[in-house]
Amino acid sequence: MGPAGRHSSIGPRPFSLHTPSPAPGVQPRRHSDRPAFAPYSSLVRTLICSARVIDPASGLDRTADIAIADGRIAAIDRGLSASPADRVIDARGLIAAPGLIDPHVHLREPGQTHKEDLASGSAAAVAGGFATVCCMPNTTPALDAPELVEWVLSKSRTTAACRVFPVAAATTGRKGEHMSEIASCARAGAVGISDDGEVVASAGMMRQVLQNTAHAGLAFMQHCQEPTLTAGASMHAGQVALRLGLLGWPREAEEIIIERDIRLNRPIHCRYHVQHISSGHSVEIVRRARAEGQPVTAEASPHHLTLTHEACAWPDGHSYNADAKMNPPLREQADVDALIAGVADGTITILATDHAPHTPDEKARPFEEAPFGIIGLESALGLYYDALVAPGHIDWPALLALMTIHPARLCNLDRAHRGDEGLGELFVGGPADLTLIDPACRWTFSESDIHSKSRNTPFLGRAFQVRAVATLVAGTVRSACGCMAERSGAAAC
Numbered sequence: 001m002g003p004a005g006r007h008s009s010i011g012p013r014p015f016s017l018h019t020p021s022p023a024p025g026v027q028p029r030r031h032s033d034r035p036a037f038a039p040y041s042s043l044v045r046t047l048i049c050s051a052r053v054i055d056p057a058s059g060l061d062r063t064a065d066i067a068i069a070d071g072r073i074a075a076i077d078r079g080l081s082a083s084p085a086d087r088v089i090d091a092r093g094l095i096a097a098p099g100l101i102d103p104h105v106h107l108r109e110p111g112q113t114h115k116e117d118l119a120s121g122s123a124a125a126v127a128g129g130f131a132t133v134c135c136m137p138n139t140t141p142a143l144d145a146p147e148l149v150e151w152v153l154s155k156s157r158t159t160a161a162c163r164v165f166p167v168a169a170a171t172t173g174r175k176g177e178h179m180s181e182i183a184s185c186a187r188a189g190a191v192g193i194s195d196d197g198e199v200v201a202s203a204g205m206m207r208q209v210l211q212n213t214a215h216a217g218l219a220f221m222q223h224c225q226e227p228t229l230t231a232g233a234s235m236h237a238g239q240v241a242l243r244l245g246l247l248g249w250p251r252e253a254e255e256i257i258i259e260r261d262i263r264l265n266r267p268i269h270c271r272y273h274v275q276h277i278s279s280g281h282s283v284e285i286v287r288r289a290r291a292e293g294q295p296v297t298a299e300a301s302p303h304h305l306t307l308t309h310e311a312c313a314w315p316d317g318h319s320y321n322a323d324a325k326m327n328p329p330l331r332e333q334a335d336v337d338a339l340i341a342g343v344a345d346g347t348i349t350i351l352a353t354d355h356a357p358h359t360p361d362e363k364a365r366p367f368e369e370a371p372f373g374i375i376g377l378e379s380a381l382g383l384y385y386d387a388l389v390a391p392g393h394i395d396w397p398a399l400l401a402l403m404t405i406h407p408a409r410l411c412n413l414d415r416a417h418r419g420d421e422g423l424g425e426l427f428v429g430g431p432a433d434l435t436l437i438d439p440a441c442r443w444t445f446s447e448s449d450i451h452s453k454s455r456n457t458p459f460l461g462r463a464f465q466v467r468a469v470a471t472l473v474a475g476t477v478r479s480a481c482g483c484m485a486e487r488s489g490a491a492a493c
Contacts, residue, residue: 045069045070045085045475046068046087046088046089046432046472046475047065047067047068047083047085047087047088047089048065048066048067048068048089048091048096048434048436049065049080049081049088049089049090049092050063050065050081050090050091050092051063051064051065051091051094051095051096051436052094052095052096053066053095053096053097053426054095054096054397055098055426056397056398056400056401056405056425057401057404057405057414057415057424057425057426058425058426058427060076060426061397064076064078065077065078065079065080065081066080066096066426066432066434067083067085068472068475069475071431071432071474071475071476072429072431072432072474073427073428073429073430073431073432075428076428087488088488089436089470089484089487090488091487093438093439094436094438094439095396095400095436095437095438095439096435096437097404097426097434097437098131098400098405098423098424098425098426098433099129099130099131099132099162099404099423099431099433099434099435099471099472099473100128100132100381100400100403100404100468100471101130101131101132101133101134101403101407101408101413102130102134102377102380102403102407103133103134103167103221103299103352103407103410103411104134104196104221104275104276104301104352104354104355105121105125105133105134105136105352105353105354106121106135106138106354106355106373107121107133107135107139108121108139108357109121109152110139110140110148110151111139112139112140114359114453115357115358115359115453115454116357116453116454117159117453118135118155118156118159118164119159119160119161120452120453121135121160121355121357121452122156122159122160122162123161123452124377124378124450124452125161125162125377126161126471126478126479127377127378127449127451127471127479128377128378128379128380128381128468129381129437129468129471130162130377130471131163131433131434131435131471131473132163132165132408132413132433133162133163133165133355133377134164134165134191134407134411135164135165135166135167136167136194136196137166137167137168137194137196138169138174138195138196138197142169142172142173142174143166143168143169143185143190144168144169144171144172144173144180144181144185145180145181145184145185146181146185146187147188148166149166149185149188149189149190150188150189152164153166153188153189161473161478161479162471162473162478163433163473165189165190165413166189166190166191167191167192167193167196167221167411168182168185168188168190168193169193169194169195170182170195170200170220171195171205171209174195174197175198176195176198176200176201176205177205179205179208179212182209182212182213182216182218183212183215183216185216186217186218190218191411191412191413192218192219192220192273192410193209193213193218193219193221194220194221194222194223194275195223196221196223196275197223197327198223199222199223199224199226199227199257200222201226203260203264206260206261207264210261210265210268210270210272211268211270213271214269214271217412218271218412219270219272219273219297219410219411219412220270220271220272220273221273221275222257222258222272222273222274222275223275223276224253224254224255224257224261224274224282224328225253225254225257225327225328226252226253226254226256226257229249229250229252229253229256230250230253232247232368233247233248233249233329234246234247234368235249235312235325235329235367236248236309236312236329236330236331238309238331240310240312241309243313243317243318244313244318244367246367246368247368249329251278251279251280251281251282251331251335253328254279255279255282255285258274258285258286259285262285262289262294262296265294265295266294269295270295271297271410272294272295272296273296273297273298273299273410274286274296274297274298274299275299275352275354276299276301276304276327276352276354277299277300277304277339277342277348278304278328278329278330279328279331279335279338280334280335280337280338280339281338283298283339283341283342283347284338286298286342286347286348287342287347290347297349297350297406297410298342298348298349298350299351299352300339300343300350301353301354301376302351302353302376302379302384303324303326303374303376303383304326304328304330304335304336304339305336305340305343305383305384305387305388306336306383306386306387307336307458308330308332308333308335309329309330309332311324311330312324312329312330320366320367321458322363322364322367322370323456323457323458324458325370325371325372325373326372326373326374327373340387343393344394349406350407350410351380351384351399351402351403351407352407353376353380354376355376355377355452356371356372356373356374356375356376356456357373357375357453357454357456358371358373358456359454360456363456373456374457374458374459375450375454375455375456377452378445378452379457379459379464381403381466381467382445382462382464382465382466382467383459383464384399384402384403385399385464385465386464386465390465396439404424404425406424408422408423408424409424415427415430431474432472432474432475433473433474434470434472435468435470435471435472436469436470436471436484437466437467437468437469438466438467439465439466440465440466441464441466441467441469441483442463442465443463443464443467444461444462444463445460445463445464446461447460469481469484
């Protein structure tokens with residue numbers, strides 16, 4: 001069962017994800033051993049009225065009401081607004097989607113809480129519309145043992161504003177030398193395996209990791225970086241690096257690892273996932289592997305879809321902008337175009353922020369010494385819309401599939417793996433995790449919109465066209481914009 005917490009950007013609230021007992025006379029579902037949920041009745045606590053309900057998993061896309069009781073979806077239908085409810089949300093003009101899922105965030109706890117922690121990172125998540133995040137294992141210590149996985153799950157239940165699921169390290173200390181307790185971490189609740197921030201450089205070790213990850217039934221998430229090609233490099237190998245006098249990071253560093261791993265994985269058939277893909281040639285490698293039937297998926301991050309290596313230089317062209325220093329690095333417009341094409345044709349099936357908080361002092365260091373990465377949770381939806389939907393590359397249902405059911409399936413969080421606790425889709429009796437989106441909200445991203453402990457982003461001051469205006473987790477509103485106050489009340493719509 002997913003972790004939860006009590007922190008909220010609109011004030012602390014009691015928060016429980018325990019499955020309610022069935023109402024008298026209601027028979028349990030055979031699909032799972034958890035108690036069944038009572039059908040739609042007078043127990044409704046929240047009623048969302050007249051939303052455009054989009055559920056990519058089922059293909060639902062129509063105007064409807066959603067009734068919520070005891071943290072679960074009681075009904076999805078038209079005409080529910082005539083029934084009594086404790087709280088009614090007028091969602092006319094809004095999209096109601098499954099709670100967004102980010103399978104790749106860095107929450108820095110344990111060990112680096114000066115940058116972020118479970119409470120602040122999850123507050124940033126719900127502010128951006130995310131009801132679930134999966135945290136990477138590059139903490140101190142690394143999440144390489146079952147007791148550490150259990151610790152994250154336990155602490156997040158009492159401090160986090162959204163559901164938090166840990167991804168466990170592939171090797172001990174993420175050093176690539178000894179394999180971690182993959183099977184035990186999976187049993188403890190890890191939803192994926194990765195040494196993110198470090199590549200599994202040894203082909204022999206990688207083979208063992210793939211075999212054990214496949215046996216555990218999880219996906220392996222690779223940070224694709226051939227280390228001998230990137231030593232000392234701090235940005236893309238191109239004209240901007242030459243102008244700034246910086247050592248360049250070639251595309252081949254990413255592409256070689258993807259090709260190696262796909263070859264190693266052919267007889268193993270582990271689910272293999274390419275994290276934060278950046279090279280246009282990498283997209284073609286993934287496309288070819290998927291066409292061959294290989295179990296390969298890939299994710300794109302907001303910055304790689306919207307920025308190029310030009311962002312690493314300030315407007316004078318000769319000084320550095322460390323807030324644009326990424327790993328993998330921002331590349332050229334041809335790479336951006338290839339990534340967008342990969343999303344549009346289904347090669348890239350997941351969007352993930354790679355939310356990576358760092359302190360202002362760290363980012364103020366000389367470019368070569370500053371850490372890689374930016375925060376991304378609060379601004380992600382607006383950036384994805386700008387890059388993909390506004391230009392017509394994909395539509396809203398396709399965008400939401402990339403942010404809900406596809407990451408749920410990657411991390412075994414979907415209904416096929418978790419029964420009535422399944423995430424990433426809307427179904428009666430399922431968790432009432434929802435994101436309400438205003439598709440016509442004009443706003444400018446400012447520091448007041450940041451809930452993370454860190455501020456490292458090149459997107460401050462950017463105007464957006466859409467916004468997640470409310471995030472519900474287990475039926476509780478965990479974050480809501482001020483505009484939602486006038487939409488909520490105790491009377492029916």
